[in-house]
Amino acid sequence: PxxxxxxxxxxxxxxxxxxxxxxxxxxxxxxxxxxxxxxxxxxxxxxxxxxxxxxxxxxxxxxxxxxxxxxxxxxxxxxxxxxxxxxxxxxxxxxxxxxxxxxxxxxxxxxxxxxxxxxxxxxxxxxxxxxxxxxxxxxxxxxxxxxxxxxxxxxxxxxxxxxxxxxxxxxxxxxxxxxxxxxxxEGRQRELPVRVVKTKRKTVDLTVLVLYDGKRFALTPAKEEGLLAGMYGLPTLEGKLPLGEVEGQLRLKGVIPRMIEELPACKHVFTHVTWRMIGYRCLVDRLPEGTIGATKEEIASTYALPTAYGGYKKWIV
CATH class of the missing domain: 1.10.340.30 (Hypothetical protein; domain 2)
Structure with a gap:
């Protein structure tokens, strides 16, 4: 090679x-x-x-x-x-x-x-x-x-x-x-090697939004640092938010939701953290500022989404 x-x-x-x-x-x-x-x-x-x-x-x-x-x-x-x-x-x-x-x-x-x-x-x-x-x-x-x-x-x-x-x-x-x-x-092959794992995996609750304006879906730009550095993402809010609070958060960003659909809960396990996610698919009047608008075809061919969002990627239809 x-x-x-x-x-x-x-x-x-x-x-x-x-x-x-x-x-x-x-x-x-x-x-x-x-x-x-x-x-x-x-x-x-x-x-x-x-x-x-x-x-x-x-x-x-x-x-x-x-x-x-x-x-x-x-x-x-x-x-x-x-x-x-x-x-x-x-x-x-x-x-x-x-x-x-x-x-x-x-x-x-x-x-x-x-x-x-x-x-x-x-x-x-x-x-x-x-x-x-x-x-x-x-x-x-x-x-x-x-x-x-x-x-x-x-x-x-x-x-x-x-x-x-x-x-x-x-x-x-x-x-x-x-x-x-x-x-x-010595009959110790199953006892060895010794591995003392000190890091306890923490759990984080998140709300994932599949935002759609009728033509395009909202993606978050790739970040330079962090867990998913270098990859695009879906808009994500901290905590597991009820539908009413999600609607309020969107309106604060100047986005009017026309339809909100609750999506199944998902989980993704990283090395040191577990994401527990709930999701919403939202038809909105426009995509939030700071996001990237992409069609489902562009997401399939060009924009890479991490596996962590895999449970919600299928709702980009």
Whole structure:
């Protein structure tokens, strides 16, 4: 694979299952096969290709990094992991994956799969979510990594964790390093690794509005920062508001509702927050100031909406 292909695939696979990524990756590469193509693409095209994949800052960082690579490195990803790690969205792990898989350099790449494999291999009770565990794993991999086949080694470690050394039900009977695994010998493979999760997911109540003026629907402009940075949205109010209050909020914005229809409640779970949503579909005399008016055809082809609004997207008809 080319460095660009490795980079895009690794960014897409961050906190996302392989099965969910496959179709997105194929579509992306068909539309944006090179760093130069990504740099030249307009942001709406990139947003649309990423629509539904989640963690939208990844998409924004890819676009920003492509511009830096074209401007400062002649369109070629740098081979130095320290330089790679200065690019938007590329950390130590992604830099290691690119260097080892694409360039064949013996640079460790430590992800959750690798941390799990090493914790079981050594029967290590260290919390794998700590920096100490990651540093220790990086040192261990650096010592074990063959210089001649660094990329194969990196991918083998990924595959071992993803297909064999599974989080809840490790397939020890088919593991090629079972005889070396202390956790297996001690019967502790299901106890390890240790993961101390400290963050409690909070819940936020929201009211989502599908506003329609007879021709166009209202979209909120993409924000630079925040949970859905880089993506368009639907007008959203804090709290679960009754119909009368929604009507009042619209009138405060100078919008007269001609018809309001209550929509089903929806929920979307992010990593650290859960959105509990109720919705209304409103026919209005005009769209609120500050929103973007788009037809259903334009939303389908051009304007990317996050998965969080998926339960209400079907009402854009």
């Amino acid at each position: 080319t460095p660009y292909e490795v980079w895009v695939s690794e960014i897409m696979l961050q906190q996302t299952r392989v099965e969910a990524v496959k179709d997105y990756y194929v579509r992306w590469m068909a539309s944006l096969p090179t760093v130069q193509a990504l740099d030249n693409a307009d942001l709406d095209t990139v947003r649309k290709l990423w629509e539904g994949l989640g963690y939208y800052s990844r998409m924004r960082h890819l676009k920003e990094a492509a511009s830096v690579i074209v401007r400062d490195f002649g369109g070629e990803l740098p081979r130095d992991p320290a330089v790679l790690a200065t690019l938007p969205g590329i950390g130590e792990y992604t830099a290691g994956a690119i260097c080892s898989i694409a360039f064949g350099l013996p640079i460790p790449a430590v992800d959750g799969n690798v941390l799990r494999v090493l914790a079981r291999l050594k029967a290590d009770d260290t919390d794998i979510l700590t920096p100490q565990a990651r540093d220790q794993a990086t040192r261990s991999l650096a010592k074990a990594m063959p210089k001649a086949r660094a990329g194969d080694f990196t991918q083998a470690m990924f595959e071992l964790g993803a297909l064999v050394c599974l989080p809840k039900d490790p397939k020890c009977e088919g593991c090629p390093i079972r005889d070396l695994c202390r956790a297996h010998k």
